[in-house]
Amino acid sequence: MKLYYSAGSCSTSCHIILEESGLKYEAIEIDWDVATDANIEVVSKLNPLGTLPILVTDSGKTLDQNLAIHTYVADLAPHKNLLPVVGSYERAQAYNWLSFVCSDLHKSIGAFFGISRISEDKNVQAAVRKNMVETANGYLSYVNTQLEGKDYLMGKQFTPADAYAFVVLGWTKWVELPITSYPNIESYLGRVASRPAVAAVLKAEGLV
Numbered sequence: 001m002k003l004y005y006s007a008g009s010c011s012t013s014c015h016i017i018l019e020e021s022g023l024k025y026e027a028i029e030i031d032w033d034v035a036t037d038a039n040i041e042v043v044s045k046l047n048p049l050g051t052l053p054i055l056v057t058d059s060g061k062t063l064d065q066n067l068a069i070h071t072y073v074a075d076l077a078p079h080k081n082l083l084p085v086v087g088s089y090e091r092a093q094a095y096n097w098l099s100f101v102c103s104d105l106h107k108s109i110g111a112f113f114g115i116s117r118i119s120e121d122k123n124v125q126a127a128v129r130k131n132m133v134e135t136a137n138g139y140l141s142y143v144n145t146q147l148e149g150k151d152y153l154m155g156k157q158f159t160p161a162d163a164y165a166f167v168v169l170g171w172t173k174w175v176e177l178p179i180t181s182y183p184n185i186e187s188y189l190g191r192v193a194s195r196p197a198v199a200a201v202l203k204a205e206g207l208v
């Protein structure tokens with residue numbers, strides 16, 4: 001399998017789950033900071049949406065959505081228990097978390113990166129940011145409460161939602177969104193970062 005990723009973006013979470021799975025894979029970096037025509041061509045050939053992650057399976061088929069890549073990889077390594085058994089309530093709960101991270105958390109915190117594209121007017125940007133901060137804090141407060149007394153979002157089991165939440169919550173420092181009033185999130189980020197597979201990916205992507 002091949003994973004196309006850009007360092008520190010949501011695709012890092014797929015990199016983490018591949019590493020956690022113990023499966024053989026190749027990680028190929030696309031550096032958007034030096035987005036060359038060649039980079040853009042590679043990505044858009046594989047995914048007309050032009051976004052990462054992109055997973056190319058051993059038979060040459062592609063997946064380009066985080067949720068699909070996470071569940072596909074987890075199911076290829078059932079002995080790693082990255083997802084609860086099919087048909088269980090816990091399996092649905094793991095999807096519930098994954099969907100929350102994908103549709104709510106990612107979109108609210110990721111939106112900060114695009115503020116300057118909304119308007120060049122600094123007053124408009126400030127007003128937009130104020131609104132985004134309120135929305136993001138609502139989600140951060142929810143996650144903080146949900147993590148009370150737990151190691152991971154599902155409790156004891158580390159699942160793809162944790163890999164994804166870890167990456168997205170990590171963006172808060174890049175977009176200057178303080179999380180000091182969310183102690184459960186802070187300790188969670190430390191716990192996830194200390195997993196060997198996560199530490200290996202952060203190193204491989206040059207993030208530590």
Ligand SMILES: N[C@@H](CCC(=O)N[C@@H](CS)C(=O)NCC(=O)O)C(=O)O
Pocket residue numbers: 009010011050051052053064065066067102110
């Ligand atoms: N719907 C996709 C979204 C993926 C996504 O937003 N990728 C971002 C990185 S975090 C990206 O490639 N952005 C580049 C761009 O939009 O130009 C998913 O859930 O996987």
